[in-house]
Amino acid sequence: MLAGINGWNARAIWVRRFTRRGWLLFGVLTLTLPGFAADTAAPAQREARVKDIASIEGIRDNQLVGYGIVVGLQGTGDSQQTTFPTQTLAATLLRMGVSVPAASIRVQNLAAVFVAATLPPFARPGTKLDVTVSSAGDARSLEGGLLLMTPLYGADGKIYAQAQGPLVVGGYSVSVNGNTKQYNHPNTARVPFGAMVEQGVPLELEGRSKFSLLLNDADFRTAEAVSQAINHELGRPAAHALDSRDIELSVVHGEDIPEFLSQVESVEVPVFPRAKVVVNERTGTVVIGGTVVLQPVSILHGGLAINVVSQFEVSQPNAFSATGSTQVVQQTQVSARDKPVSRIELKQGATVDDLVRSLQTIGASARDVISILQAMKSAGALEAEIEVL
Template sequence: MILGWTLACAGLANARPAHGVPPGRFARVKDVATIEGIRDNQLVGYGLIVGLRGTGDSSQTVFPAQTLISALERMGVTVPQTGSNSASNMQVKNTAAVFVVATLPPFSRPGFRVDVTASSAGDARSLEGGILLMTPLYGPDGQIYAQAQGAVVLGGYMSSAGGSSRQLNHPTTARIPGGAVVERPVGFEVKQLRTVSLILNDADFHTAEKMAGAVNLAIGSNRARAIDSRRVEVVPEGNEDIASLIDRVEEVEVEVFPRARVVVNERTGTVVIGGTVRLLPVSILQGGLAVNVQSEFQVSQPPALSGGTTLAVERERVDAQDKPVNRIMLKQGATVEDLVQELQQIGAGAREVIAILQAMKEAGALEADLEVL
């Protein structure tokens, strides 16, 4: 049987009867929460890639030539001014203007190297074989935090000859491993923290309370408390080492209770159902009426010597087919695996599966958050 959709089930082994109590799972604090203030920072810059093999920006894109003129002038090279706009008269096909992005990890110090990604900002066909010239990377505050430079690495290619071309992946986006050097540290010190705030990845009051209790048990005092469904605060003692406290807190195993969720991607026909989803008894009838209208052109040939004219006559044919109704019965204690097997047996397509899940949600038979991408 060939189905036009993909259905994945996470944690089918943990599926349970609908009347059971949702079990939790144990995970480390560092896997389900982050420390407030300890975070990545996004950097962005604008630069120029040179050394391309005729696959750079064309003369229709003006700003790469302007960038090249500015770079040459800073190096003491004067570009002859011809016409009202010198940039429009330059024919340089081996350069490409790019935007460069990078992620600055927490506690990065000057001299630390980070990976960068360069993407074409003009109409360049490929960045293969290029070298990124020194590009300053700016933070949200407008300050320069790193300098990027180096040879680019592509995950694809583009080749053309004789009017034909072949392309693999995206040759206008490239990576430079370790291509940026940090020049300025982010002004954040752990020792300045007065409280250690744990931010849960998924907001849940029950998980927050369990985390606070597990942390208190690990550190031997009642210094952790849940503030809301996402935040748990731990108050350090007077002269306590904050880094040591964070180390102990992050290694604590806590019982978490993830929300039951069904994720549907209508574009790709993918449905992912978590093992914590509860299914209640329900009866599903699935069928449909298919109407097909076909137009056929027939030649009308008059009898010989009748003086008539040969004409093309359009004839329409309407076919209606009422599909048989498919029935799914989910009884008390049905699991996600049962739902998967039933949907596969009736040969449900991607759109039909999405419609069935939405109908189950409206009928109250699907106790989970339904998220459509």
């Protein structure tokens, strides 16, 4: 090994070769940058925790929903054309011993709302939840309102929580003499810790010998890698992939189940995400994953713009004319403009960054990009799944 040359590692390799004049001894000097191996290393493997890519079957959230009324509004509640808020108020007053016909109620300080919450797993009575309140009628704003006690139901029709409390609105709406100024969405609000759990969803872990680990994205390679990583971490065949999503976990008799599940969820495993392109044509958003592979392709993209403009003109008869009448005449102008064709050429080994830069060079809009990606997919030049939101 020779001395370093300006940070380079130098190595001499002496080789003997027989020629007509005898043996020839010559050396080959190889230089290697520090920090770089002589051979090209494989790209780093992406890893993730099991808890980030999978979930235990049965250990899940449950959605709750309820219907109630919000009171205390400053004249921004539901109008008289919305009849069900007054019917709800009449029924509420009747339960409190006050009998008032719903037709005689004239208030604008209340609003009918739907209340939504999420019941986490292993929730116990007394656990507090955040709730989201949304107007069900034509109320202008829920600012300053108070949600009266509202039962929250699960999918089975049972009551799992009760919600009540003052609303927190992230916007406002002000209307004076027909002039309106609005900020964000004042018809939706939140009540932090506004619901209290009355009963939880029963889920017993003790005594179970098997669990199912469900991958968020079905993939046979990922399922097999997860099962092998869990078995290697635990030192026994505890995981077995049943299909591309379901991995069966076996528990040893007498083993502490929470500790076992914590070990499983903390295992880091290699992840093999699908190549995917996500487009939202409503907003013009395009998201291209880094695993997308492009094939050599030549793209020609142009555009045809057609404008139709209508103008209304008033045609009047001549002065002192006794037969003519004033008429409104529509004048229509049609113009068409064909944009010149722009060309993009992607060679072998092109990356997503090359595609994005090329599209920016020709001035393609977000919707142009969506059309180009769909055409590339049809032509077989885009090896990825296109998901349209």
